[in-house]
Amino acid sequence: MEEIKNKPLSNFQKMVIYFVIYAFCGWIGEEIFCLISTHQFVNRGFLFGPICPIYGYGALILILCLKDYKKKPIILFFLAAIIFSVFEYITDFFLQALFAIRWWDYTGFFLNLNGRITLSFSILWGFGSLIFIKFLHPLATKIIGKILVKIPTKLQKILANTLVVIIVIDTLISSICYLGVFN
Secondary structure (H helix, E strand, O other), X not given: OXXXXXXXXXXXXXXXXXXXXXXXXXXXXXXXXXXXXXXXXXXXXOOOOOOOHHHHHHHHHHXXXXXXXXXXXXXXXXXXXXXXXXXXXXXXXXXXXXXXXXXXXXXXXXXEEXXXXXXXXXXXXXXXXXXXHHHHHHHHHHHHHHHHOOXXXXXXXXXXXXXXXXXXXXXXXXXXXXXOOOO
């Protein structure tokens, strides 16, 4: 029985923790960008909480699908640029179709496609992915590992499961509000 209690986090629980950390970092990056460009605070995320899910999902795509290209930087760059451009396009399409709101618009950018994606950001996603896979995620993994080792396994699991519940609730509440169900 004690063996089951001390079983380490499942891969899903680890991915939840990575998702939240990277989605939070993406939110911070978006807020800084917005403060610099507009001089005001605007919640740039889809959710009301301080995370941008698109960055969390992007990190998971890199961790789960593209990490094996770490030693093939040119392939990683192009795969990431293409995958994230498609991901960004599809995400914007569905967010706009569901909620009639655009969270980003690249209409004024050079070589944009329907204002949903642009060449400059595709290139940025490629370079960002190289930095993420080669430096940021390995560093984050070490830091998170050192922190988690100090937290009892049972508490780690409670934290991961609680984060899932919080994200689901925030997604539901945010979606209901954007849909204007109670207006």
